Amino acid sequence: MDNKLFDKTIEHVIKYLNESIFFEKYTKSEGLLQSLESRVKIISLVIFIVGSVLSKHILTLLIFNAIALLLAYLSNIPMYQYLKRVYVFIPIFAGLIAIPVMFNIMTPGKDLIVLLNNPHISITYEGVKYAITFTLRVATCVSFAVLIPITTQWNKVTSAMHKLGIPEVVITITNLAYRYIFLLLNFILDMMYSRKSRAIKKLGMVESWKEAGKAIGALFIKTYQMGEETYYAMLSRGYTGEIKHIYMEKITSKDILFLAFSIIITAILVLFDRGVV
């Protein structure tokens, strides 16, 4: 029995589970980014992302993109998997959004291809340049952003954030949430499978919403109880209202070199982009 609520939700949950398993696999392999201190790595990658957002020219964006690919290569991430992840979906969607920009109605300029003479409709050089720059910038940002989870275990990301000054209470909530997300994803999966197996007719749209409402209601009650149980479980193990985070990573000269490299390269590229260099 086809039903979008059940099928799409199951698909979505499985996609997320797969993704995190995929990421986890490469965080443990040997490579450049994996060997860096987490704080340095996250800051460097964010600097690259900011640099990409600041860039306005195709050439600069291509150089940033090449740096991301090089970092992925040096971190032993299989290129095919990486490219698939980076260049499918998010950039394709950005590309679709950018299509109307190519025409002279949105971006007047030199005609590249004339589609209609009266009224004059054409694809302009400026329009194509705009669309390519926009899509490429989105892709470049994604290519750096994806390197964070692919080379860093999540608990290192949260400890690094704590070291960078995010309050303890936020980190504790994030850590708890991240763990429970996976437990509860499986719970949703079970709920959807069992409900789907009992469906004897196709559900209408509003009926699907009601089903989703009941499922989410049950989920809320479940999580509420879990929150209470978790508290007692933590209390019985010595929870005092504060969680100490152990941070073993140390910044070495290699990390400082990498950070300096990121800052200098990004600065040069952004200045080059603005026509200063």
Add this chain to the structure above:
Amino acid sequence: MHIPDGYLGPITCAFFYLIMIPIWYKGIKELKKLDPRKLPLLGVLTAFAFLVMMFNLPVPDGTTAHMVGGTLIAILMDNPWVATIAISIVLVIQAIFFGDGGITCIGANCFNMGVVLPFVGYYVYKFLRNKVGEVIASGIGAYVGIVTAAICAGFEFGLQPFIEPGYCPYPFTVSVPAMAIAHLLTAGPAAAVVTAIVVWYVRKVRPDLFTSKEQQVSGVNA
């Protein structure tokens, strides 16, 4: 409504980070006032906020949409700050680990979905609660909340051609109606019905969770 990297220019991104810093600060201060026992609850509630977004709701245009759950959490916890922090953490987890929404746009996304949506939704609900009953009020709250948040996102997109050309190419006249209509007709009604049903369901199955403030804190096993 998750804005990816590259859609908003650097000035807009920086601006929303600056706006969010005092809001996050205030939110965390509000959380610290809560019973420490509520901390684990907030953890699982944040996970819940994440999971609400996993439900793919079929919508009239033939595709599926998801709701954000900000209004729902604000109503169920009777505190919009809880929703702000929970949704913000969810958005950070999604941006870093799942590629939903950009890292440079975390500020803007948190503002739209973590501040505008739960606060508008919650106060609409509060205003209507005694007039039309809490189930219908929660539905209307969720609807107004999600549509307002979408209009905010549309406004942020629409500002780009004027202040920072080269990013999102569409001006207000295109982006605001596009975002508003999509949410008025598709995700909005879905979010309204689902939120109302959840509130109805939870109140019916576990009325004890909401009888008093005190019980919200400790009365689960009672």
